[in-house]
Amino acid sequence: MEKTLMVLDKINTPEDLRGLSAEEMNLLSAEIRDLILKKVNTTGGHLGPNLGMVEATIALHRVFNSPVDKFVFDVSHQCYPHKILTGRKEGFTNPAKYHTYTGYTAPEESAHDLFKVGHTSTSVSLACGLAKARDLIGGKENVVAIIGDGSLTGGEALEGLNNAAVLGSNIIIVVNDNDMSIAENHGGLYSNLKLLRDTKGQAENNFFKTLGFDYYYIDNGHDFNELISVFDRVKDADHPVLVHMHTIKGKGLHEAEVDKEHYHWIVPGELDKKPVAVNAIRKESYESITADYILDRASKDSSIIAISPATPGVSGFTPEFRKKLGKNYVDVGIAEEHAVAFASGLAKGGAKPMLAVMSSFIQRTYDQLSQDLALNNAPATILIFWGGITGMDATHLSKYDIPLICNIPNVVYLAPVNKEEYISMMDWANSQSAHSVVIRVPFTQVISTGEKDTTDYSKINKYQVVESGSEVAILGLGNFFHLGVKVKDALKANLGISATLINPHFISGVDEELMESLKANHKLVITLEDGALEGGFGEKIASYFGNSDMKVLNFGARKEFTDRVPLEELYQRYHLTPELIIDDIKNCL
């Protein structure tokens, strides 16, 4: 049974906001906050950013006329209030529909959403395009980008601001300044934002004004009078405007206001639990292995330095870890391009940088990997987290890091299959100065052999034959090595074939000598990779054998954007179960 909501029940479109009294808007804010807390506590999701944007979103939708006026939410972590106000409240009021709508803006859901967005720092440039299109076509609507202070430091956002300022017509950039990125902010810009907050926008030295923006300041982004008054003033401006709005991340939930990082994104049930000390229930994970490794190494070598581009939690870089490392830890803020070039400079300067980046976000650094890092053979170590086929939303698919990285010359891209290999690869990467090394951190439960891995990784592109057999050879890469073991067993059980099992270790090259030797007593090579097939590892093996009688089957993900498709369904679609693989092998032999 759904609860009666005094105000929200009356709000079906943004227009319905116009007649609300001040009291009703405050009541509506409370109702929306309550819904967000319940929903996110059930499904998991972005909490802090949404709680902070409740009043501002109501005010924006009251003053502007969406979807004629166009809102672009940066990274769209903060779009839940917007969704609730634009016809999608059932996704929050009705638990049965909690999964109906995505956690990001999605044009297929509503005309009020202009873009599918999940990466940061893109809103200003996208909005510039909408505004310029309007000018060419002869429209009159407002174009409004809403961007958090954390996202401002991404290169694309800064490029966008520089261009937005000279657009010469209406564009309104609302900077939601809650003094936080996912973790704390980093960079010189934030001292200026603080100065502006401290002076209520009056300081002479103003980052946004240096770019040429007409600047407005909102001191209390939870006060409807102030919000509406400023939005009313800037509406229909005939020139670029920047509204700097101070809000509180996590507003309305005490714990989230206090520990902004922890409550940025929460897991289901989080709000029902007593706060648990980070280490009390700490289980070993590849994140904890990474952090422990770096702490241990740094205790012996002061040139070790860990780097995160604003996502320390993903790589096990807890607040405690960061404190322990001190000057040997740098969070560069949302600035992946800088992070890679910085790591390259560090390595060339004689330090031992270890940069941790999510698969999905390394996409922002192709040119830095190529030009700043690989072309200079800078011996930095980059750790890619969460690389693999997932059931995540379309904006955070993590299957493209292999095609992205493995085709860049000079980069050694490694795929460990267990804890010992992972540690051994980090050891090797840190002990050599000839190669830029990227390691795809296993995205599985921790698997440990208990025995030290003594592989010599300086033998570039040397694969490991784990089991010698005949007829079929299985190349099980990284996360999918374990699938390879299952396929081997199933081949024996089903077809009586004693297959060769190979752990390639190297994603970025072909072990030509080993491949050549397979020709003697194998008819088929199968490749298994936990990523997109096109441009990936397996295609190189297929190309290698193109001039021979060897058959090759490549298993991995198709080139497509999938949106919250359950992993099991994807495995069926891509034939990534032992049964389906055996079927394909049967058809081929």
Added chain:
Amino acid sequence: MEKTLMVLDKINTPEDLRGLSAEEMNLLSAEIRDLILKKVNTTGGHLGPNLGMVEATIALHRVFNSPVDKFVFDVSHQCYPHKILTGRKEGFTNPAKYHTYTGYTAPEESAHDLFKVGHTSTSVSLACGLAKARDLIGGKENVVAIIGDGSLTGGEALEGLNNAAVLGSNIIIVVNDNDMSIAENHGGLYSNLKLLRDTKGQAENNFFKTLGFDYYYIDNGHDFNELISVFDRVKDADHPVLVHMHTIKGKGLHEAEVDKEHYHWIVPGELDKKPVAVNAIRKESYESITADYILDRASKDSSIIAISPATPGVSGFTPEFRKKLGKNYVDVGIAEEHAVAFASGLAKGGAKPMLAVMSSFIQRTYDQLSQDLALNNAPATILIFWGGITGMDATHLSKYDIPLICNIPNVVYLAPVNKEEYISMMDWANSQSAHSVVIRVPFTQVISTGEKDTTDYSKINKYQVVESGSEVAILGLGNFFHLGVKVKDALKANLGISATLINPHFISGVDEELMESLKANHKLVITLEDGALEGGFGEKIASYFGNSDMKVLNFGARKEFTDRVPLEELYQRYHLTPELIIDDIKNCL
């Protein structure tokens, strides 16, 4: 016989600069300018940027102690004076050695060069890494990044500045402000740089100060007193410093000072010619075809808009073209990420954007192509110029656009082989709203059939069979279609084989129906692509046929950074001549 150089003859290392009188430094500047003019007029190269940096480079090397102190030259277009002063003057005094040194910084040439650099906007981040490494290791040297005003607007530079400002120790950023990018500057930042120049650095509102830098202004970057005095003051600073230095691009050559864009980079012999009106000797090229097409379309449709990220000359966007297009042309400055997102916003807003980018620089936009453009199926048109295997320096290789772009879902990447196909593909791209389209502009002499191309490109991944044959099928992609024709003829002449010749048109997908049909009477498929093989087009064909008896040979470039290797040598190395291809086919059949 080499000319005697009164001052330069005494300068073998930077140390030799310390004893020079003011008069000698001015004489040295004149000598260096003269050498640069002669050398660049003979070999071609970057002229304007180097002429502008002569005095500043002398002053930097006199004050700082390179290579202990470390200089990082952004994009390194301006490093000729640096090379002359650091042991490589013979590359400028001796015409026989004009080609001994690259046009960019190159660590293999000299300890005074820290990085191989040719893409813009990377110096600040690289310098941050060097400075942080110094701090970890316990060094005391100065780290100096030298960056032009044009490069400042690239996202990586802005990310770098934001981080450099909070480094907490010595880093000196010298902004060489000559009020120009390759073409004129674009963006709000430049109004602030002008304000700072106009007020001799005194304006309260100061972009660099908002980030937290200790700021110094040099009004005349060609005056040794001023240069040395400021560099002396900032040397050994214990905190981040920004020196804003005003120079004149092309300084000392009247024509270059007046027409800064034209003299940014010149071809051999340029300085001996009388100035020629742009259109007087205009020959048809794919650049002129592009410009003419856009002008024609824009005259009929006001929503057509041409975009360049600071490289208008590369795509035929001459000053005249830009003037004619007016508000339908936007140069976003050095800001490729913004350019792609801007194009996506324009397309979603109903305009018809046509963005022109060099192959080498599209590398800066993988994530924008994926997230801002393709995920949103924004029907923008992106034109890739200079895509192909070249004998260029390692920083501008143009063979990676195929692996970069063709593995992104939803993007339709097209490869026209002649003028008519190119025009027809642009027509199709602009007339549809279902796909993000990228076109690899032919990088060959113009080939014209004289007959309108009527191919229906909405049939995605439908290849064209140009000639039906048997035994061998040749897939000649884009620029290499014409190589395919030669191979076909040679196959007939040498082996009596009537091969099938296919023009794939689509780089980004496999025509599975056609490939399947080849199995009936073909034994071998060969693919020819003018780009890097790994992650590219041919590997997809090899993977497709992996489960069959069809043999596949992929021809293209190896994954490697090559540096000014003559194209003929690369064609030999990669087996890209009809003769070598025929040999490989013989070995395979």
